[in-house]
Amino acid sequence: MKEPRNESTTSPVSIALSSILPFLTSHPFLLLFCALTLRILTKRYLSPLRSIPGPFVASFTRLWKVYSTARGRTNLEHIALHRKYGPLVRIAPNEVSLSSPHAARLLLSAGKRFYKTDFYGVFPPPENPDIFTETREDVHAMKKKVANVPYSMAAMRQLNGFIDDTIDVLASRLDEYAAPEGEDLQREKAQIGAENVKKHQVDLGAWLHYFAFDVLGEVAFGRSFGFLAAGVDVEGAIKTIDDSQWYNGLVGQIPELDHVLRRNPLWKFIPALDPGNALVTRIAREEMAKRRPFAAEKEGKGVSGDGREDLLASLIKGHLKDPSRFGEGDVFAVAHGAIFAGSDSTASTMQSFFWHILSSPRIHATLTSEIDLAVRKGSIPSTGNIEWNASQTLSYFQACLKEAMRVRPAVGVNITRYVPPEGAELDGHFFRGGTRIAVNGWVLHRDKGVFGQDADVYRPERWLEDVEKTRIMERFMFQFGGGSHVCIGRNLALLEINKVIPRLLRDFKFELVHPNRELKAKATFFVVQEGLEVYIERKNVANA
Numbered sequence: 081m082k083e084p085r086n087e088s089t090t091s092p093v094s095i096a097l098s099s100i101l102p103f104l105t106s107h108p109f110l111l112l113f114c115a116l117t118l119r120i121l122t123k124r125y126l127s128p129l130r131s132i133p134g135p136f137v138a139s140f141t142r143l144w145k146v147y148s149t150a151r152g153r154t155n156l157e158h159i160a161l162h163r164k165y166g167p168l169v170r171i172a173p174n175e176v177s178l179s180s181p182h183a184a185r186l187l188l189s190a191g192k193r194f195y196k197t198d199f200y201g202v203f204p205p206p207e208n209p210d211i212f213t214e215t216r217e218d219v220h221a222m223k224k225k226v227a228n229v230p231y232s233m234a235a236m237r238q239l240n241g242f243i244d245d246t247i248d249v250l251a252s253r254l255d256e257y258a259a260p261e262g263e264d265l266q267r268e269k270a271q272i273g274a275e276n277v278k279k280h281q282v283d284l285g286a287w288l289h290y291f292a293f294d295v296l297g298e299v300a301f302g303r304s305f306g307f308l309a310a311g312v313d314v315e316g317a318i319k320t321i322d323d324s325q326w327y328n329g330l331v332g333q334i335p336e337l338d339h340v341l342r343r344n345p346l347w348k349f350i351p352a353l354d355p356g357n358a359l360v361t362r363i364a365r366e367e368m369a370k371r372r373p374f375a376a377e378k379e380g381k382g383v384s385g386d387g388r389e390d391l392l393a394s395l396i397k398g399h400l401k402d403p404s405r406f407g408e409g410d411v412f413a414v415a416h417g418a419i420f421a422g423s424d425s426t427a428s429t430m431q432s433f434f435w436h437i438l439s440s441p442r443i444h445a446t447l448t449s450e451i452d453l454a455v456r457k458g459s460i461p462s463t464g465n466i467e468w469n470a471s472q473t474l475s476y477f478q479a480c481l482k483e484a485m486r487v488r489p490a491v492g493v494n495i496t497r498y499v500p501p502e503g504a505e506l507d508g509h510f511f512r513g514g515t516r517i518a519v520n521g522w523v524l525h526r527d528k529g530v531f532g533q534d535a536d537v538y539r540p541e542r543w544l545e546d547v548e549k550t551r552i553m554e555r556f557m558f559q560f561g562g563g564s565h566v567c568i569g570r571n572l573a574l575l576e577i578n579k580v581i582p583r584l585l586r587d588f589k590f591e592l593v594h595p596n597r598e599l600k601a602k603a604t605f606f607v608v609q610e611g612l613e614v615y616i617e618r619k620n621v622a623n624a
């Protein structure tokens with residue numbers, strides 16, 4: 081017969097605890113140390129992600145991500161991380177970065193239910209999310225349906241006039257700085273000495289930035305923001321947006337922090353921190369106020385009086401059709417959000433393009449000969465603006481543009497999605513529901529399997545070599561994201577880029593002032609770039 085258990089026997093564990101706990105509570109620092117060690121050990125070794133390699137600190141705290149984002153080099157650091165650790169890298173206790181373009185396609189596909197994370201909730205206005213910041217998929221789909229109308233390529237072509245006018249302003253502003261050509265140049269050389277002629281230089285990057293903003297002002301609100309006219313960042317508006325994006329990218333790594341920072345009601349008492357005071361927001365508000373009670377839109381008219389309907393007018397019409405599904409707040413949020421989403425992104429893409437082509441005399445020469453030849457053949461006009469269809473005939477230009485978007489995509493921080501509740505397999509690994517998965521275009525676009533062994537190199541020819549290979553590479557380009565959250569403004573961005581860049585290359589000669597210097601780039605959400613200073617000379621295409 082079994083001996084009855086002696087209930088009063090004290091287990092060794094309880095003896096140990098009863099002696100250790102009083103000791104620890106009387107030594108709070110030691111207690112803190114033990115708690116932290118326990119947290120580190122559980123996050124690091126008991127997590128379902130424990131087998132995925134990555135920086136040790138990242139496995140137990142999101143602060144690693146904050147640190148990495150704060151340095152403004154997330155894009156480059158992630159390339160290095162994947163080279164060191166492989167295709168899956170644990171970058172936070174519950175977050176993994178993937179480098180496989182195949183896995184990224186699945187992650188971003190519509191209908192696969194990998195939804196946006198709370199990272200996006202930090203982007204303002206949190207109380208009235210726009211298409212980019214809306215994380216509720218059903219609400220997002222409803223808003224995007226309305227907004228898709230004015231962003232379609234057909235609608236964008238209708239806005240061609242706005243873009244043309246802004247290109248004319250950019251070209252004439254650059255013309256003020258450009259060195260003369262031909263006989264005029266000889267005259268100037270004689271007057272000021274040949275060595276001084278090259279002093280005609282501009283910060284092309286800044287002018288492209290002003291251009292991207294002014295186009296958006298015209299497209300969204302039927303009025304320019306006036307950056308090109310002023311030739312400066314009026315009221316520091318661009319800097320305000322860049323700073324705000326830097327905050328969003330950084331705080332988005334630990335979104336809870338937003339409640340004690342920007343969403344903290346005390347901020348409202350510091351006017352300089354109130355984004356409502358910023359130029360772009362002010363203009364957006366003024367335009368909304370001017371158009372109320374939306375009489376013109378009720379009659380189905382545009383606002384500019386010349387038949388052109390801006391984004392705001394089109395969104396108001398969408399709102400009038402179904403105010404309960406697309407409220408007035410949505411009209412404002414979507415039109416205003418377009419400026420934030422579409423300005424730095426487009427500017428960064430154009431800056432990358434110019435930096436790459438000007439850094440290679442061979443590529444630059446091939447591209448300019450293509451454009452000069454197109455003028456001589458009459459496939460693009462010798463003066464004035466260039467239409468979308470005409471720029472599509474410039475195959476080397478198209479290859480240079482794709483290659484710029486591949487090597488230096490405009491979004492520099494990670495795009496993140498949650499794994500659906502039932503879990504999912506990505507790149508051969510099963511992830512539990514709720515795991516955060518991150519992808520970064522800078523990493524994905526360097527995949528050697530898809531883009532070739534020389535994927536790190538800027539080489540436009542890769543897009544012209546083999547039709548089948550090109551088709552595959554196009555499938556795995558993520559510069560505009562993908563799936564249901566694919567960039568809504570890509571038609572606009574491509575339209576303006578396809579019109580303005582060939583025109584600038586047709587009308588001016590450019591040369592880098594600092595040929596061996598990298599652009600100064602900071603990955604906020606977008607890669608904000610500086611340092612594209614060029615020598616500029618007027619070009620007579622007939623003599624080219």
Ligand code: HEM
Nearest residue numbers: 212418421422425426429490559560561565567568569573
């Ligand atoms: C070359 C220029 C551009 C690039 C490279 C770019 C890139 C991107 C990327 C990568 C995304 C997906 C982000 C994510 O899933 O987190 C995105 C989304 C978005 N973009 Fe763009 N963008 C550009 C221009 C524009 C323009 C001109 C506009 C508006 C005028 C715009 C508005 C948006 C919006 C509203 C979204 C959110 C779409 C959604 O979630 O459904 N973008 N863009």
